[in-house]
Amino acid sequence: MLAGMGIHVVQDEVTRIDAARKTVFVSGGGTYPYDKLYLATGSSSFVPPIEGNDLAGVMTLRGLPDAEKIKTYLAEKKPKHIVCIGAGFISMEIASLLAETNPDGFAITVIELMDRPLPLMLDKDMSDPVREYLEGKGLHIRTGVKVEKLTGQDGKVTGVTLSSGETLDADMVFMNVGVRPNTQLATDIGLEMGRFGIKVNAYQETSDPHILAGGDCVEKINFITGKPTPGQLRGPAVVQGRLAAKRLAGYDIAFPGVLDAGGCKMFDMTIAATGLTEENATKEGFTVVSAVVDSRSKHGMIPGMKPWKLKLVFDKNTRKLLGGQIVSQAIAPAREIDAVTAFILGGKTMADLTTFTSACNPDISSEPSAEPITIAAEQALQKVRNG
Amino acid sequence: MDHCSLFTRGGGVIDPEGPIRGFEKLRTTIKGDDMKKGERLVIVGCSGSGGPAAMMAKKLMPEIDVTIIRKEEFFIVR
Numbered sequence: 001m002l003a004g005m006g007i008h009v010v011q012d013e014v015t016r017i018d019a020a021r022k023t024v025f026v027s028g029g030g031t032y033p034y035d036k037l038y039l040a041t042g043s044s045s046f047v048p049p050i051e052g053n054d055l056a057g058v059m060t061l062r063g064l065p066d067a068e069k070i071k072t073y074l075a076e077k078k079p080k081h082i083v084c085i086g087a088g089f090i091s092m093e094i095a096s097l098l099a100e101t102n103p104d105g106f107a108i109t110v111i112e113l114m115d116r117p118l119p120l121m122l123d124k125d126m127s128d129p130v131r132e133y134l135e136g137k138g139l140h141i142r143t144g145v146k147v148e149k150l151t152g153q154d155g156k157v158t159g160v161t162l163s164s165g166e167t168l169d170a171d172m173v174f175m176n177v178g179v180r181p182n183t184q185l186a187t188d189i190g191l192e193m194g195r196f197g198i199k200v201n202a203y204q205e206t207s208d209p210h211i212l213a214g215g216d217c218v219e220k221i222n223f224i225t226g227k228p229t230p231g232q233l234r235g236p237a238v239v240q241g242r243l244a245a246k247r248l249a250g251y252d253i254a255f256p257g258v259l260d261a262g263g264c265k266m267f268d269m270t271i272a273a274t275g276l277t278e279e280n281a282t283k284e285g286f287t288v289v290s291a292v293v294d295s296r297s298k299h300g301m302i303p304g305m306k307p308w309k310l311k312l313v314f315d316k317n318t319r320k321l322l323g324g325q326i327v328s329q330a331i332a333p334a335r336e337i338d339a340v341t342a343f344i345l346g347g348k349t350m351a352d353l354t355t356f357t358s359a360c361n362p363d364i365s366s367e368p369s370a371e372p373i374t375i376a377a378e379q380a381l382q383k384v385r386n387g
Numbered sequence: 388m389d390h391c392s393l394f395t396r397g398g399g400v401i402d403p404e405g406p407i408r409g410f411e412k413l414r415t416t417i418k419g420d421d422m423k424k425g426e427r428l429v430i431v432g433c434s435g436s437g438g439p440a441a442m443m444a445k446k447l448m449p450e451i452d453v454t455i456i457r458k459e460e461f462f463i464v465r
Contacts (some may be wrong), residue, residue, distance in 0.1 A: 002433075005442060005445050006445055006449070007455060008452070008455070010455065010457070014456055024429050024431065026456060032429050032456065033427060033429075036426070037429050038428065039431050039432065040431065040432035040433070040436035041432045042436075063434075063459065185431065214440065215432070215434070237435030237436040238439045239439075241436035241437060241439035242440065245439075245440050245442075245443035245446075246447065248421065248448070249447035249448050
C-alpha cells in the first residue's frame with residue numbers, strides 16, 4: 001500500500017542518527033540523508049524486574065510476533081494454568097479470548113495490584129459489574145495483590161508467588177503492565193526529553209528544528225490537566241502522525257492534548273472510557289460530581305435489547321464535563337464515548353448536556369427519554385443544586 | 388480564547404492558560420519552513436504513527452521524497 005503511493009519502504013534497523021549531517025544510518029550499511037525527520041519509534045512492553053521473568057512460558061503481547069509466539073506455545077505446551085499479571089485492557093482481552101477459545105481448557109487467573117480490573121479506565125462502581133460478569137464467565141480475578149516472583153523448573157515457569165507468600169500454579173504467564181517509549185535514538189542525538197518520552201510542542205516538533213516526533217515515543221499533554229502524560233494509545237499516534245505531515249506542508253493546526261480515550265471488548269461486554277475517572281479527577285484536585293445511568297441498546301420493547309451503563313464525571317466548580325465511562329453488553333452504545341470526548345474538548349457543562357438530543361431510532365438506540373448522557377447531566381445538575 | 392479556536396488554521400497562538408498550556412516550553416521551530424519539491428522526509432518506524440505520517444505527507448506534498456525505515460516485518464500492534 002505504501003509503496004503504491006510512491007513511498008520508499010526500507011526494512012532495516014536504524015542504528016544511528018547524525019543530526020548535524022542530517023543522516024540516518026541503518027544496520028545493513030545504508031545511509032539516508034534527510035531534510036526533515038519524523039521519529040515514530042513506538043514503545044515496548046515493560047517487563048517488571050522480578051525474579052523469574054525470563055522463564056519459558058512468560059509472555060508479553062505487543063505485536064504480531066508476540067501473538068505467533070503465544071499461539072505456538074499454546075499448541076505445543078498445552079498449558080492449563082494461565083496467570084495474567086496486570087488487569088489493564090490487554091491483559092483482560094487476552095484472558096477473555098483464551099477463555100472464549102477453550103472454555104473448559106484453561107484455569108485463568110488475573111492478578112492486579114489495584115483494587116479492581118481496568119483501574120485506569122473505570123472507577124470501582126463501574127468496574128464492579130465488569131468483574132462480576134467476567135467471574136461469571138469463569139475468570140479468577142485477584143485484586144489488591146502484588147506479585148513477588150515467578151518460580152520455575154527446568155527453565156520453565158511453574159508458579160506465581162504473591163507478596164502474601166501464596167504461590168499460584170502457572171504453566172503460562174502473561175505480563176502486561178504497561179509499555180515504555182523507545183527513545184534511545186532520540187536520547188543519543190540529545191533531543192530534549194520529558195518524563196514520559198521525547199518532548200514535542202503542539203505541532204509535533206522536537207527541540208531539533210529538523211526533527212518531528214509522534215506516537216508512543218513522545219510525551220503527551222493531558223487536555224484537562226495540562227500535565228505531561230504517557231498517552232500511549234493508537235488514536236493519538238495516528239493523529240499525531242498526520243498532524244506532523246500537515247505541519248511540514250505548512251498547515252498550522254495544534255494538537256489539543258490527549259484524553260486517554262480507549263475501549264476494549266471482553267466476551268460480549270464492551271468497555272470504553274475517556275477523560276478523567278472520578279478517582280483521578282479527585283487526585284488532580286477537582287471537586288467532583290458524578291452520575292451513573294443504566295440504559296438500553298434499543299427501545300425497551302424491541303427484541304435483542306441489551307443493557308448498558310454510563311458514568312459521567314463533572315467538575316463541581318465549573319460544571320464542565322471531565323470524563324465518561326461506558327460498560328455495555330452490546331457494541332454500538334460504546335461508541336457514545338466519542339460524543340463524551342467531543343463534549344469534553346468543547347468545554348461543555350452539565351447544563352449544556354441536558355439539552356443534548358441524540359439521533360435515535362427504536363432499533364438502534366434507547367428511546368430519547370432513556371438517553372443516558374442527558375439523564376446523567378440532569379442528575380449531576382440536581383446534585384449540585386441540592387448541595 | 389476558547390478551546391475550539393485551537394483547531395482553526397492561521398492563528399498559531401497557544402493560550403498559556405488554555406488546555407494545551409503544557410506545550411509552550413518548546414519553541415515553534417519550522418513555521419514558514421514548509422517542505423519543498425525534491426526535499427527528503429525520512430520516517431523512522433511504521434506502526435501507529437509513522438505510516439499515517441508517510442501517507443499524509445505524500446498526499447499533501449506529492450513532490451517530496453518520502454522514505455520509511457522500519458525494523459519490523461509487521462505493522463500491527465495492540
